[in-house]
Amino acid sequence: MTRRDASSALYPFHEEPMVTLVPLRRMHLSSEAEEVYVSAADLAMLAATPDAASRLRARRGFLGDTSANLQLREIARRCPEEFGAVGTIVLGAGSVLTTAAPEEGRPFNEVLHAYGVECFDGFQRLRIIAEEMATTHDPGRLARATFRVEIHHGPDRDAVRRLHCVAGRLVNEPTAQDGLLRCPNIRGLMDADWEGVGSFHPQRGVVVGPRRDLLTMPTVTRALACLSGASTPEAAYLAATEGGLQELWGAIGSPLYLSVFHDRVIPLGVKRAVEAWERARKALDDMPASKKTGLGHLIKYAPDLICWSACRAVLPPEQLHRAKSKFDWHRAIHDQLPAATQRVAGELVQRYGDVRNARGGKGTYVQQLDQYDVWLDILAPGM
Template identity: 50%
Template sequence: MLAAQTTRGWIADVRAAELAAIAGMPDAARRLGARRGLLVSSPANQSLARMLRERPADFGGVGSIVLGADAVELQADPGGFTGVLHVIGAECFDGFQRLGVLAEAWHSLAVDALASCVLRLEIVCGSDRDRIRGLHDVAHRYVNESTAQDLLIRSPQVLRLMQSDWEGGFFDPRRGTVSVSGGRAWTMADVTRGLACLSAEARPDGMHQVMDQKGLEALWSDHTSALHGSIFHERVEPIGVMRAVEAWHAARRALDAIPKNRRKGHGHLIEYAPDLICWTACRDLRLDELHNPRPNYPWAQAIDHQLPALTVRAADWLVQRYSSVRADRMRPYKVEAPELELWLKLLGLDGARP
């Protein structure tokens, strides 16, 4: 243990073995005055327990255990930086769940395996004790919850885009593309879906995943995934992002303009799987030229004048395919049309899925 005295108590780095017993009693929450008992089945505590088993060194890498105490006595070694802290009249202001997970797992884990598990312990004494207790009781009010989108900044390719020239604007993974001159701006969802739709590398699986918020968050949270790499790759350039989003929006507008009387029967595909149709239509564009700043392809003309007709044609073809492969439909269109299995079957890719 390493310990140092502060203006309001002590701070110490403590090995798991020295803390395991603190929350080991059945009534530990009551004894320590914790705000709530151990939430054994909560997703957060299950993740903590898994981390403790698999990566004990990471268990104490973030956060700290904050205790209040009547008094603290240090039995130090001659150097004054290590030794044993005797905590008298302890109560837990913060970190009881982490302590409880440690206590629950202690008897089933080998002590040697936990040798690298060190937790930061803060102990508050004296006149500051009541104030710090009260602050921890309402600390949740001042926390900006982290989201999957926040993790995009750890992607090397997203970082490269942030540092690129956006012609009078800039790129921020929390805000998407931003124009300082009042021009077009798009959210990160727009950017991701546009790139998924026009990526030459991404299969329809990628377009399917990012249709809803849950799929977007799964992509944003893991920049090491194959799908992330097929959408945000080393060839992505700002001009390509702008073309991709413009094309995706143009294709969606073309679908919206299709009359309602063509959305009946298997035409429900237009209503419930629009991104499949957009992805298919965009296969007829020169996707290999998407990120080329000087392309041998008239992107503006293709998006404005060719893509709407390509989208309608793709819709007609896919609806016809739908009526062919699902002639004896047994389930509602609303349920079936958005399923990836159907998309791959309509595109003839069901036998080639990796």
């Protein structure tokens, strides 16, 4: 029998709250910190009472049906084996006692008894475990969930508590782009042969060293949206803004998302789309400033509406990802698309005049052209 006592004066051996854990795996992080993997059953009673947050000195009480908690609860019910896969429950303890396991065959043949327990992180998970174990018709199934638990019971405990109190300021907030790797079509595109085409990495941030042929995820998305198989410019509209990109990337598996990133996307198709989108945007940039005043603000505030329409006037989207397409993509993109883009810009500016008059001429150009229904009204005569 061994006992690690961090401060017996503050935390008597019998002090509550306490928890008994039967480790499935155990690692000593230091002489006064443990890392153990335990089943949900071992943790079920720790936060089972209404005053659990107070007793465990948690940073906050149970937050109820937040988006994160609802997702955790859904995972616990649908696939318990995945419930503990992400995140760590971090506890502090006044003292930790190790005894021999009461049953033969227990891993490591030991039981951990932690006294004077505090919860530094993971209280929402603890509460969900307690509620689900109390209400499920099959507690044995939920008990299969395995959690990584850290227990700090030495003088560094105060530092660990302090750091977890400000942990939110030490984490880069995730975005929808960070989840793109779970899309099989994106992973397939990453694994494809990009030799002679470019370098593609969907992650944000620096992934590889400086490369002139690097295709960024926003550029690839905007280009493919302009030449997607969809009959409306909704994907191009979303991809035109940072917020819209996050919305589109966050909708993995939706019809709109799959109109851009389907399972037939190939590097050559991406290259064609990027070349076309960049050439069309340059054609708009090359137009004189006098064309971009008044109703011509359409060119400034909705360029991808023009690019979407112009690309469809010159290029065949259905052949974009055909490696052996007989269409002369180079000639069409470099010789025909620039003039077509400027011509389409003039046509759409005129249509915008009609749409603006029909709407009473109210609102600034930037406010009006930020509305998707305005895009559709401008395109309506030709759709």
